[in-house]
Amino acid sequence: MSGTQSEKNWTGNVLVTGASSGIGRATALALAGRGTRVFAACRKQTDAEAVAAEAVTGRIVPLTMDVTDQESIRTACAIVQAATGSDGLDGLVNNAGIGISAPMEVMDLAQLRAIFEVNAFGQIAVIQTFLPLLRPKRGRIINLGSVGARITIPFGGALCGAKAAFTSFNDALRLELKSEGIRVCLIEPGSINTPAVEKTLGGIDQTIARWSEPMQQRYGAAFRRFTTKATAREVRGSRPDVVAEAICHALASKSPKLRYPAGRDARLLATLPRLLPTAVLDSLRLRLFGLTELASTKTP
Template sequence: MNSDRKQVLVTGASSGIGRATVLHLSASGMRVFAACRRAEDGAALQDASATPERLTPVILDVTRQETIDACRAFIATESGGRLDAIVNNAGVGTSTPMEVVPLETVRAAFEVNVFGQLAVIQAFLPLLPRGSGRIINLGSVGAHITIPFGGVLCGSKAAFEAFSDALRMELRPLGIHVSIIQPGSIKTPAVDKTLGSVEEAISQWPEAGRARYGALFRRFSARARARETGGSEPDIVARTIHLALTAPQPQTRYPTGKDARMLTLVPRILPDRTLDFLRQKMLGLPTQFDVPREPP
């Protein structure tokens, strides 16, 4: 799959990895449909692109079926009924103790990270050509190495990877490749959305939750924010996506970015208790069982 004249849809294109991917793929010669929820984000992408003639902004919210349907109809017309690849990048994250996270927050995360991804795949898969179409799904190292306070994000990414594995096997007889990108620590605006305001988050928990987790969550958030802000630039993920789109025989999984390979490898070789110790230590949390906790 060469870059020249290929037509690709990228969701979640307004910032971070999605933005870097849209700009990189269009510069490589592909025609890119950049899916954003707001028209002004699409206009900003075109302004930033060195090849705006190969970048077409489209409105798409993965949680709203009517926008998916309208986007599909538009792309089917504009592309001549053929889309060479789908890059499913849209996603949300949150960090909260499992004991106090509102169930509506969990449902909202899965709505974007799992159900919305499947809705896009179901809508656009018929446009992919047999024998050469590709689907690139943005997973996470967190699908394989869950961290404290990251159960919602890691759980939804693990579910999406399971969906992707099933899809890969189902589409094999049709000659359509499915690859999963597994970013490690990547420096994007998403870290602020995922970690948010620590004190504001703690203030919304029940009193018992603040007493149990307040000090631990502050410590975790400081370590996690430092790791992410010290991570790789989004361009490294964009280049990996380009590789997955153009390799004659793409890999099923592409760990990419800072610590990605290590974080996907160690869960396969270390016992759970050893891995728990390392995760707790890495995030500045107590490593012994039943350690007295600091006041919230």
């Protein structure tokens, strides 16, 4: 971000969810370094305290919150409200998220529901609960989407689907809150090297072992190649700080963008679906992940 001096030293009160690692942690530290008081929300108190201890400014307040637990959200909101008083929040960064890769045919429905609970429904629960704290100062809502919401990849239907749903939620909120002066911005990361890479793409042997024998035969080899390619792309991706800078700009700029593609390949991947016919885009995606055998139609 090449922001103004006021943006670089922007202060206020901001809640960041999913602050234990990766983009959330980088965002909390970047904001604290600018003089912002950050409420760093993590599922585990020890993780939140570790983030707070890392901030040399002492501007991070550790907070325990599980976005899938309404009581946990209400308790966290009460703590933030007591700490901020009539000032309320200047910003809310919805970053908490989880992911899993698998063929749609073998996707465990309980895991699929869990991904939507965290990545979509949990985010709305947080927004609904904290909106009263944002209204006094017309605070901003910064939602973490993904370029995957625009360009779904094979074996990524669960995460891309949840992010696509959250993108629609984001757009509705932006329109509904515009008259109140509450800006709603969407951050769309591309390839980012974070600890989430291992959580989302790791454990391939264990994942395949849980499938039935026919499903292992049908998808196993292709899924292994996809995982190898996808992991390599993410490891070569941008640092989380790149996304944190985009978030800081969205919070502090007088004229924030509605959407912020951020990180390696983000702009390219966001643009390709608008330029290429679907059939061409399908072929490109399959080749990208070494899945050319899936591009041919098999005859009985």
